[in-house]
Amino acid sequence: MRVKLLRWYLPFVLLALAYGGYIAISSGNAEALKTEQVEVPLTVKVSHLRSGDHNVVITSHGEVVPVEITQLSAQVSGEVISWHPSFVPGGVVKEGEILFSIESENYNAAVLQAEADLATAQASLIEEKAKAEVAKRQAKNVPSNQVTDLYLRKPQVLSAQAQVKSALASLKRAKRDLDNCRVVAPYDALVVERDIGVGQYITAGTHVAVLNNIESAEIHVPIAGFDSVFLPEDYSGVTAKVTQKGVVNIEREGIIKRDLGVIDSATRMTSLVINVDDPYALSSDMSPLKFGSYVEVNFIGKTLKHIYRLPQELVNNRQVWIVNEDNELEPRTVNVLRAEQEFMLINEGLKDNDRLVLTVPEYPQKGTQVQLSTFNDESKQ
Template sequence: MKLMKIVLPIGILILGYAGMKGIEVSAADNTAAEKIDTRPTVTIDSLIPEDVRIQLTSYGEVTPLETTNLSAQVSGEVQTWNPKLVSGGLVRRGETLFTIEPDAYEAALLLAQANVASAEAQLIQEKAQADVAAREAKTMPNSKVSDLYLRKPQVMSAEAGLKSAQAQLKLAKRDLENCKVKAPYDALIVSRNISTGDYVTQGSPVAVLNNIEFAEVTFPVAGFDTKFLDANSLGREVVISDNNAEGISLKGVIHRDTGVVDNNTRMSYFVARISDPYAINSNGPTIKFGSYASVTFEGKVLKDVFRIPQELVTNRKLWTLDADNNLHSNKVNVVREDSGDFLIKGDFDPKRVVMNLPEYPQNGMAVKVIENLSDSVTAKAN
């Protein structure tokens, strides 16, 4: 009994120790069998080269093509004025804006017509007398026939008198016509300085008009954008959008290059022209003078560039995979930013571009490629 009491605990200890060692060996075998893959996972995609036409956008203020300080060309009392001749009024080319009392100018026209008739009669008389003198001269010796005898000076004087009378008649007609002051173009009335009964003198300012047949927007193009301008930019169509009114857009053309570069900003300036900005001759949208507008137009076509999200290009490097799924950085040329993407060119494999980088990518780093979700869905469907 005493021997059993000694042997039994020792046996239990031996069996427990053997079981513990067996568990350790089994765990080691499992660990060896389950080798952990520590490579970071990435997805890849293919890039396809494309031709991209650059869209350029700038901004500027809408201004009238011209502003006229209208003045009277004759003096007199204002008889009537057009109800549209008020601030904000719109008038058409040739429309009468106001009239000046015409009596004195009608009388001057009658007097000028009378002077022309008298000068014509005097010329007819002189020519008749010259014809008589010419017939008589045929029977006289040549030594006694002079220009004065033939009445040539008298005829020339009569002709000059007629021309002078005709000139006075022309001026009288013009002055009478100028009693009706008309719009020189389709116009927006800015201000009016006359009222009925006012006496205006020749050259006195009466109103300020803005030309609404055309409007212009002077807009800058930054130095780094000038290289994307098309060689035939002048005459190219632009879209002008009113930033003060949502959805208002009109078409125009690039009319001219101002020909200078700003010394401070190094920007070049171009002028876009809009036809009928106040839609007086159409049912289109209107854009008001003084509006701050955006100008959008097409530039050059970039050929064979790759479009890629900006976050995949760091320090002008793009990462790709080689055949062994190792990372490689590639220097690329960022040609332009476009709608949140980069347009790039470079010498790299466009079929294996890494779309999600590890936290600390290194050249030669081994990675594990996982399928794109779209690829997995397609594979399961097949």
């Protein structure tokens, strides 16, 4: 009988024990969850802000072009008898070097003829002056009313003097034509085009070559409207850094010379002219900056006062986050004056010693309690 009762009650006893264990375990988990729900403040990294003066860097781009391009022409006619080895497309010639020569025998003969004509005219002048002197002495014995300019041979002397001047002018033209048989480079030049060859007969005025002046180069860089307000008051003479980017960057120094004086009707931009001396580095060991190169130009503009310079990733929709006196997150709306590369220049909305949040939470909320991990007092943002 007892055995039957034990068999009957045993399942209920086991069920009661299991239920009691379940209640005990559940109570323990609840206590653990309550313990785990204790909030820990977010940890953020901040930087103390300090304003400072900032020199605006204006960046633009442009193409290197020659200051001067010459369409070279012959000034005399004749057969081309020789030309300089560097007088080829891509060749570089120095100022005063002979580019090519024209057969000059006829022009030498013209000089000799002009010298002979001058000698004849000078002899005639001497003769007329002597005759005028004789007439002057004889006039002392002649009634004064008979002494005229013609009697004193003044017209003959003037005519002889004019003949001398005419002969001198002819000699000067003949010598000039002889000199022009040797065509020289007007400046240090890059030969872009040559249209003649040895044995070719050319006439005066014939186009023979195109030369680019390589003593200096120009870069016309457009300045956008938002950059123009930051130009210095007097930008003429301001130094600019010129960079041609590539596998190896080429850097040169330029000088702002002027602006073009007009606003482009298509882009509504004005353009500055940057001058670079000796672009082909003929007198230095620098790398050449060739015509047609696309370069970046940087120069210093206005100096801005009391500016905060912040990384762009910290400014979102003109808003940054700071930690207030209660160690709570607080959004600040700022005025972005200008963007420079990866930085924003801010002039309003912040003050010195504000604690700027450098590690902004993914979903920041105003009033969120935070604790600070690092203070960076050296950041002049």
